[in-house]
Amino acid sequence: xxxxxxTPKFQVLKTGQSMTLQCAQDMNHNSMYWYRQDPGMxxxxxxxxxxxxxxxxxxxxxxYNVSRLNKREFSLRLxxxxxxxxxxxxxxxxxxxxxxxxxxPGTRLTVT
Amino acid sequence: xxxxxxxxxxxxxxxxxxxxxxxxxxVSGLRGLFWYRQDPGKxxxxxFTLxxxxxxxxxxxxxxxxxxxxxxxxxxxxxxxxSATYLCAVHSNYQLIWGAGTKLIIKP
Numbered sequence: 227x228x229x230x231x232x233t234p235k236f237q238v239l240k241t242g243q244s245m246t247l248q249c250a251q252d253m254n255h256n257s258m259y260w261y262r263q264d265p266g267m268x269x270x271x272x273x274x275x276x277x278x279x280x281x282x283x284x285x286x287x288x289x290y291n292v293s294r295l296n297k298r299e300f301s302l303r304l305x306x307x308x309x310x311x312x313x314x315x316x317x318x319x320x321x322x323x324x325x326x327x328x329x330x331p332g333t334r335l336t337v338t
Numbered sequence: 339x340x341x342x343x344x345x346x347x348x349x350x351x352x353x354x355x356x357x358x359x360x361x362x363x364x365v366s367g368l369r370g371l372f373w374y375r376q377d378p379g380k381x382x383x384x385x386f387t388l389x390x391x392x393x394x395x396x397x398x399x400x401x402x403x404x405x406x407x408x409x410x411x412x413x414x415x416x417x418x419x420x421s422a423t424y425l426c427a428v429h430s431n432y433q434l435i436w437g438a439g440t441k442l443i444i445k446p
Contacts, residue, residue: 268436324429329381
């Protein structure tokens with residue numbers, strides 16, 4: 227099992243550009259999550275999907291959109307990137323409800 | 339407001355020198371407290387879940403304990419491979435609220 231995979235691993239964007247971060251899990255988990263991690267701060271939830279077909283906003287959703295494509299895949303889109311979105315982005319998955327979550331390796335995004 | 343605070347921010351120990359990391363929290367109704375380990379350039383890796391005061395969990399040189407206001411991660415006789423950032427999170431309103439982490443460095 228690959229667990230949770232994310233692409234790309236690194237990305238540099240210019241202000242105003244758009245991009246989609248991809249995430250897939252092969253553990254048959256119902257729930258999937260997108261977080262961002264900034265220095266000196268805890269992980270912050272951007273969006274989550276409790277099950278296929280549903281998505282909900284987390285703590286910091288502004289500037290992002292998500293799509294739960296199927297049970298395996300959950301993508302995060304930045305429509306118009308801003309320097310404030312420079313961060314490391316993690317995708318995670320877990321069984322239904324808030325139990326332990328399993329994380330991907332992360333995408334390091336820089337917006338100039 | 340739900341909040342999780344970890345201390346210290348960083349901790350340097352000699353190999354074999356035992357110590358503890360702290361995670362204090364204020365949430366309305368704890369439904370679970372989670373400990374994770376994060377190595378540089380990688381995603382967090384799940385370690386423990388604690389649900390009620392008095393509960394303890396152990397894994398190799400790590401032991402997690404829980405009270406009504408805080409959790410401790412005790413590290414006994416650590417080795418250099420225990421060096422990592424340790425993250426604490428609490429379950430609140432169907433989401434996890436995360437602390438900023440403690441960076442642990444074990445010198446040989």
